[in-house]
Amino acid sequence: MSRHDPARSRAFRLRRLGAALVAAVAVATAAGCGAAPTVLSVPTPPAPGVPADPAALNAADLDAWLDGLLPAALQRTGIPGATVAVVRDGEILTARGYGHADTGSGSGSGSGSGSGQAVPVDPDRHLFRVGSVSKLVTAVAVLQLVQSGDLDLDADVDEYLDFTVPRRYDEPVTLRHLLTHTAGFEERVAGLIGLDGGSPDLRKALATDPPEQIYRPGTVPAYSNYGNALAGYIVEHVSGTRFEEYVDRNVLARAGMASSTFAQPLPPALADRVAKGYDAAGVAGPFEIVGTPPAGALSAPATDMARFMLALTGETVGEGPLLDAPTRELMQRPGLDATSLGTLADGPRMTLGLFDESRNGRHILGHGGDTMYFHSHLQIYPQERAGIFLSLNGGGRGQLDSHELRQAVVNGFADRYFPAMSERPAGVDAETSAAHAAAAVGTYTDSRGIHSNFLTLIGLVGRTTVSVADDNRLLFEPGPLSATPALYEEVTPWVWREVGGHRLLAMRVTDDRVTAISYDSAFTLLPVEPARATAVVVPVLGVSVLVLALTVLSWPFGALVRRVLGRPRRDRAGRTARVLSRVAVAGALLALTGWAVSVVAVMGLQDVSATSLRTVQALQLIGLLGVLPATVRLVDDVRRRVGWHRITASALILLALAGTGWFAVEFMLLAPSISY
Numbered sequence: 001m002s003r004h005d006p007a008r009s010r011a012f013r014l015r016r017l018g019a020a021l022v023a024a025v026a027v028a029t030a031a032g033c034g035a036a037p038t039v040l041s042v043p044t045p046p047a048p049g050v051p052a053d054p055a056a057l058n059a060a061d062l063d064a065w066l067d068g069l070l071p072a073a074l075q076r077t078g079i080p081g082a083t084v085a086v087v088r089d090g091e092i093l094t095a096r097g098y099g100h101a102d103t104g105s106g107s108g109s110g111s112g113s114g115s116g117q118a119v120p121v122d123p124d125r126h127l128f129r130v131g132s133v134s135k136l137v138t139a140v141a142v143l144q145l146v147q148s149g150d151l152d153l154d155a156d157v158d159e160y161l162d163f164t165v166p167r168r169y170d171e172p173v174t175l176r177h178l179l180t181h182t183a184g185f186e187e188r189v190a191g192l193i194g195l196d197g198g199s200p201d202l203r204k205a206l207a208t209d210p211p212e213q214i215y216r217p218g219t220v221p222a223y224s225n226y227g228n229a230l231a232g233y234i235v236e237h238v239s240g241t242r243f244e245e246y247v248d249r250n251v252l253a254r255a256g257m258a259s260s261t262f263a264q265p266l267p268p269a270l271a272d273r274v275a276k277g278y279d280a281a282g283v284a285g286p287f288e289i290v291g292t293p294p295a296g297a298l299s300a301p302a303t304d305m306a307r308f309m310l311a312l313t314g315e316t317v318g319e320g321p322l323l324d325a326p327t328r329e330l331m332q333r334p335g336l337d338a339t340s341l342g343t344l345a346d347g348p349r350m351t352l353g354l355f356d357e358s359r360n361g362r363h364i365l366g367h368g369g370d371t372m373y374f375h376s377h378l379q380i381y382p383q384e385r386a387g388i389f390l391s392l393n394g395g396g397r398g399q400l401d402s403h404e405l406r407q408a409v410v411n412g413f414a415d416r417y418f419p420a421m422s423e424r425p426a427g428v429d430a431e432t433s434a435a436h437a438a439a440a441v442g443t444y445t446d447s448r449g450i451h452s453n454f455l456t457l458i459g460l461v462g463r464t465t466v467s468v469a470d471d472n473r474l475l476f477e478p479g480p481l482s483a484t485p486a487l488y489e490e491v492t493p494w495v496w497r498e499v500g501g502h503r504l505l506a507m508r509v510t511d512d513r514v515t516a517i518s519y520d521s522a523f524t525l526l527p528v529e530p531a532r533a534t535a536v537v538v539p540v541l542g543v544s545v546l547v548l549a550l551t552v553l554s555w556p557f558g559a560l561v562r563r564v565l566g567r568p569r570r571d572r573a574g575r576t577a578r579v580l581s582r583v584a585v586a587g588a589l590l591a592l593t594g595w596a597v598s599v600v601a602v603m604g605l606q607d608v609s610a611t612s613l614r615t616v617q618a619l620q621l622i623g624l625l626g627v628l629p630a631t632v633r634l635v636d637d638v639r640r641r642v643g644w645h646r647i648t649a650s651a652l653i654l655l656a657l658a659g660t661g662w663f664a665v666e667f668m669l670l671a672p673s674i675s676y
Helices: 007-027 061-075 131-147 174-181 202-207 225-241 244-252 302-312 325-330 338-347 402-417 429-442 454-460 534-565 575-603 612-625 627-642 644-666
Strands: 080-090 089-100 365-370 374-379 384-391 444-446 464-469 473-477 486-492 493-499 502-510 513-518 524-527
Touching: 007 202, 061 089, 061 402, 080 302, 080 402, 089 302, 131 174, 131 225, 131 244, 131 325, 131 374, 174 225, 202 225, 225 244, 302 374, 302 384, 338 493, 338 502, 338 513, 365 402, 374 402, 402 493, 429 464, 429 473, 429 486, 429 502, 429 513, 454 575, 513 534, 534 575, 534 644, 575 612, 575 627, 575 644, 612 627, 612 644, 627 644
Parallel strands: none
Antiparallel strands: 080 089, 080 384, 365 374, 374 384, 444 464, 444 524, 464 473, 473 486, 486 493, 493 502, 502 513, 513 524
8 A cells, every 4th residue: 555656556666677677678778658647637836835724624614625626527537426524623514425335336346236226325324444544543542552551652663573674774673663654664665555355464564575764764764564563573573462453442442443354355244335446447346455454454434534533632532532632643743863864854754654735834634545446634723623534446647646636625625715824934045046946957756665675676667857947946857746847945954845735845065966865754765876867878778679679680681691692601600609698688578578578477466386487587597698699709800800890799799688687776676676
C-alpha cells in the first residue's frame, strides 16, 4: 500500500519502464511515455496567505458542497463510487455515499456480486478498502503497548523480534524509526497485493527474504510498507495475539468500529457488504489480499472511519479512549528532530504514524492509502477537533484522477472551512536564495525505491529535474506529487514553498551541495549519481541496442548478399572470436527483452520465478563476457587488415557489448539478489 505513489501509479511507472525497454530492443530507444493525466476542474482556493472568511461547518453546508463536487467529478473521471465522512467537536456531521458500490457488471466480488443491478454507495453499510490509512490503526496498536510499558519506542526492535532483519549500519532500528518511515529499508513489490489466496502469514512475509537496509536509520525519510508491517508484527509477537485479532479487540471494537476488520478474506457477516473495486476500464476486480496486513488490509465503512477520527481527536467513542491524552499527543508530535534529520526537520515531518499535511496555517495530520482498486485519504485537525475521510472504489480513466479528486476534496475542505489565518513569512534575501538555488540544481530520484536488484531499473522513470528560474527560484520538473512543473521560492533558509501553492520542501546540504530534499514527510528526493543520469544512460543504452539489433539483422542479410554475389565466406582465422561475439550479441538482446518481460509481469502483480530471472541474468552475463572475444575479434581484424568496414563493425560491436554490460552492472541486473 502506498501513499501518493499508489499501487496503480506504481503499475503505471512499471508499464512505462517495460515499454521503454521493449522499445529499446525494437527501435533502439530507451524511452517510454504514458498518456497525459486528466486534470480535474477544481475550484481555485483563496490566494495563499490571504485570510478568508470560512463557510459555516455544518451538515447542511457540507452536504451542499459535497453534492456540488463529487457527483460531477465521478462522472467526469469514470470513478464508480465514493464514500465520505466528516466529524467536528465530537460528532459525525455527515456521512455521504456517491455513485455505486456495484455498477451491476456482475464481475469481481463484493456487495451485490452477480446481481446485474447497480447498487448505490451506502456510507454506513458498504466497506471500502482503505489501503495505507490502515497504518494509523497499526500505529495506535503500537502506542497502546508503549502506553502500557510493554514496548519502548527507542529500543532496538531486535528485542521484540524472533527473526533477524537486514542491517547495513550499526545504529539500532527502533519503533520510532518504523513509525516515521526512517528505518532505511528499500521497497518491496512481491507479495504486496495478491488477487487470490487465503489469509496471509505475517511472520513468513516479513522474515522470508526481507528488503535490504540502504539508508542510515533516522536520516532519510523513505516510505516503507515493510517497516510499518514490521511494527505490526511486533504488536503480534509481544502481545501473543495475532495482529488482526489484537486490533479487532483493542482498536476497532474499542472505537465502536463494529463493521471494520483486517481479516482477509472477509468474515461471512461482512463479505456481502464490501464495495467492488474497479480498474480504469470499469471492470470489477477480485477482493485484494494484502500480503502484510498491518500496512494496508483494513476494510471499513465511512461511518466507522468517522468514529476512528473522533478517537484520534480525543473523543471517547465506543468502549473508551484508544490512547490516553499524553500518548495521543505523543502520536501527533513530530517523531524525529534535527539530531538525525538535520535541516530536513525544518520541513514537514512524520509524527508517529501521521503525515504533516498542514495548510492555511492550520495543523493538519493525515494519511493516504491505495490498493490496486481503492483510493482513500483521512485528515484530522487536532486543534479544531475536526476530520474528513474519503474513499473511492476506482482510479478513474486518467492516471492521476483518483489522486486529484482526493486532493480536491481534502484541500477544498480546508480552504472552505479552515481558510488561511495569517500572512506567510517574508522569505530569504535574493543573494542568499540564489546561492541556495544553485546548490540544488540537478537530477533527483525518490528515496522510496529498490536498490539491490533488477528493479533498480524503476529509477529510470519518475526522475525530477531541478533548475534555477528567475535567478533565485527553483523549477521542479515535474513538481513533487504532481505531473506538471512547479516553481518554488525560499521562505526560510533551505525551506522552499510552492509559488502560488501550499507545498513545502526542506533541503539538507553537505559540502555546499544539496544531498536530500524532503517533500512529503516520508518521501525524499536524492541526487542521481552522475553515471546514472538520464543524459548518460539513454544515449548509451539506445545506441548500444541499435548497434546490436542491426548486427543481428545483418547476419541473414550478409549471407544472402554473399550467396547472390557469389562472394566467398571469411577465412577460418578469428572464427572462434566471431562466433563467440555473435553469441554475446544475441545474449545481450535476449537479456534486455527478458528484463522487459519480467518488469511488465511484476507490474501486473504476477510472480516471476527465480529460474526465469536467473536465466535472464545468465544471458546478460554472456553479453557482458562477450566483450573479451569482441576485443580479440577487433584486434585480429586490425592486425589482418580486413577492411575498414569490417574493422568499424567489430569496433561498434565491442562498444555496444561494453555499453549494455555497463548498463547491467550499473543497474544491478547481475546482482546476487533477485528478490523484488
